Amino acid sequence: MKTATLRGRLALGWDPEDAITRRKNEEPPLLFIHFDRALTFRGWAEQSGIAYRTLYTRVFTNGMKFRDALLQGPDDPGFAVPFTVFGETKPLHRWALDPRTNCTAATLRRRFEANWPLEAAVTEKPLPATGTRPEDAGRPAPEPLTLRITAGQLQPGDNVLAIDQDPVTGTPVLTIRRPPPPTTGPGRTVPVPRTQAQGVVPLPGSPPGSATPRAGAPNR
Numbered sequence: 001m002k003t004a005t006l007r008g009r010l011a012l013g014w015d016p017e018d019a020i021t022r023r024k025n026e027e028p029p030l031l032f033i034h035f036d037r038a039l040t041f042r043g044w045a046e047q048s049g050i051a052y053r054t055l056y057t058r059v060f061t062n063g064m065k066f067r068d069a070l071l072q073g074p075d076d077p078g079f080a081v082p083f084t085v086f087g088e089t090k091p092l093h094r095w096a097l098d099p100r101t102n103c104t105a106a107t108l109r110r111r112f113e114a115n116w117p118l119e120a121a122v123t124e125k126p127l128p129a130t131g132t133r134p135e136d137a138g139r140p141a142p143e144p145l146t147l148r149i150t151a152g153q154l155q156p157g158d159n160v161l162a163i164d165q166d167p168v169t170g171t172p173v174l175t176i177r178r179p180p181p182p183t184t185g186p187g188r189t190v191p192v193p194r195t196q197a198q199g200v201v202p203l204p205g206s207p208p209g210s211a212t213p214r215a216g217a218p219n220r
Contacts, residue, residue: 008154015056032066035099043161046177049074049093049105070097079105085118095122102126144177 001024009019032044045052048070058069073079073093080091086100092112096105102125103111111121126146146161151172154160162175 004154007156008151015060034067034070034097037099039162040160042159044070046106046159046161047104048096049076049079049109051075074105078109081112083112083118085122098122144179146175146177148173148175150174 001020005024006019010016014022032039032041034044039047041055042052044050045055048055050070050073054075055069058064058072059066064072071094073091079093079096082089082091083095085095090098092109093105095101096103096108101108101122103122107126108121112118126144151174154174154176155178157179158176159178160174160176164173164175165171166173
């Protein structure tokens with residue numbers, strides 16, 4: 001198969017062996033639902049902080065229920081630190097699965113270790129890759145962008161978190177997490193080449209560089 005096809009399957013959460021051996025027209029893996037949030041298997045691995053292979057082994061090799069495999073959390077004890085928000089106390093990895101949490105377990109852990117106010121650590125969405133608020137000075141580097149794109153716009157390094165359909169065209173639309181572009185200096189980033197930006201338009205209220213597929217955009 002083409003390299004782009006294999007890369008797309010792996011980004012969608014396919015097991016590597018299945019990604020190589022299955023026919024090209026076979027359906028992608030199903031979404032998994034927990035707390036009314038639907039993500040791919042790989043998306044849940046990132047959200048929960050559990051290594052993809054560990055989560056896969058728990059569910060498909062050891063036969064654990066998906067919910068139990070998630071709630072067991074990562075093997076790293078750093079994700080088991082309990083804290084109290086909204087009057088509830090539970091481990092960090094379970095807060096990452098809470099529908100009120102707007103970041104991944106890894107991001108939540110970084111915020112916890114940086115002594116963020118706990119409610120802000122849970123509820124604040126990741127910062128855009130460009131532009132830094134004064135109060136964020138000295139915090140870690142910009143976090144990855146979350147974008148909505150078509151399968152043809154996948155790039156190396158993209159992690160697919162969810163899959164749905166464009167209500168007008170019926171085309172599959174992917175919600176992905178993309179690493180931020182390299183910086184050229186304090187507060188500056190390398191602009192996205194025009195050829196990479198074709199076929200996408202910014203989401204309302206999104207920072208520069210965040211984009212979603214435009215109706216009729218080419219599926220490269």
